């Protein structure tokens with residue numbers, strides 16, 4: 001079975017008048033098991049108290065699942081730990097646990113939350129829910145495919161608009177499913193971030209701008225990994241130039257070139273022109289250029305060093321929109337797998353003893369960027385030297 | 387109408403060795419020259435490989451300027467405009 005990439009995002013809006021949201025969403029990728037676990041918990045009531053209940057529930061549910069505890073036991077432990085509301089005698093917090101492997105094998109455990117939805121492309125799937133003996137916890141197992149989306153939400157979403165003349169029972173599943181189908185039909189590649197933003201936006205609209213409960217929505221989007229090739233530095237030997245240019249041409253996905261000499265080689269091999277963008281410039285790094293067939297062309301070492309610093313501190317949105325380093329970061333972060341092809345030729349000009357050894361810097365800065373992408377931004381990065 | 391062509395090196399070395407302000411040349415052009423001059427950028431023009439020459443480098447109608455600065459380029463342009471020498 002082919003490995004998929006899971007694009008995941010969530011968002012929330014607290015009940016009108018509250019500062020804190022009583023819903024909590026947690027997720028964790030367990031890389032060596034090729035597994036992703038996500039939990040949405042809705043604490044009883046709203047505000048701080050609900051948030052604490054939901055947080056405890058979500059944390060426990062996440063950890064029990066990671067450690068492969070049987071669900072009956074997990075549910076019982078959660079129930080024993082958290083207080084039951086003394087007046088209403090109803091439970092502390094509801095939860096939905098998604099436990100999915102990157103090949104698509106998926107298990108969803110639900111307790112008290114509105115039922116999750118699954119879309120195969122733009123079609124809403126009907127899925128059988130199996131209830132445990134207590135009649136409250138349900139377990140659903142199914143196989144996801146590429147272009148499937150799982151949508152989780154708290155009852156703030158499904159009950160939004162409740163009591164309105166045109167939607168007396170709130171935002172019912174059929175209606176909601178129809179709206180989401182339409183969104184996907186119009187934009188088949190819509191990201192988890194965009195889709196959950198649209199769903200939350202619609203819920204708030206249903207409540208006429210004043211959410212009557214905490215609204216939370218999470219989307220898991222199973223898709224083919226998006227691949228990016230970043231090429232920097234001229235190859236060690238000149239007879240590898242052709243190979244490098246061909247690798248870029250044949251790459252399935254977007255490509256970025258960082259380095260003037262690298263750009264010159266590619267342009268020469270392809271018989272294309274290089275055009276430097278003189279409209280936008282920042283004083284600390286040289287401007288970008290254009291070569292037909294390459295998504296982004298920047299200067300090398302200065303741009304990469306700046307990008308590495310910005311990635312490290314996460315403050316790339318503070319710099320100008322046209323800043324070449326920010327453009328590089330945008331490419332990096334909008335992809336899932338990033339291949340780095342690093343040329344190892346020593347640049348004669350930069351070997352002036354008064355200047356630092358450029359090759360070492362190049363290798364180190366690429367290693368640093370690759371490390372940050374994996375650890376901080378949960379991407380996959382590979383390094384190849386040429 | 388043929389224009390005067392300025393080519394600014396935007397390579398790494400020229401940039402760090404004093405050339406970082408050169409791309410803003412267009413903003414310093416006198417109004418009257420705007421239609422007469424075409425400003426382009428170039429990746430490393432190769433001059434920096436010659437240790438005897440001093441970056442940053444700019445070419446005006448093919449004439450090389452070493453240790454280029456905005457004012458040096460403007461002076462050179464003035465000369466070219468006065469003489470009416472234009473590159474094809």
Ligand code: FES
Nearest residue numbers: 395397400431434
């Ligand atoms: S960087 Fe300008 S000539 Fe080499």
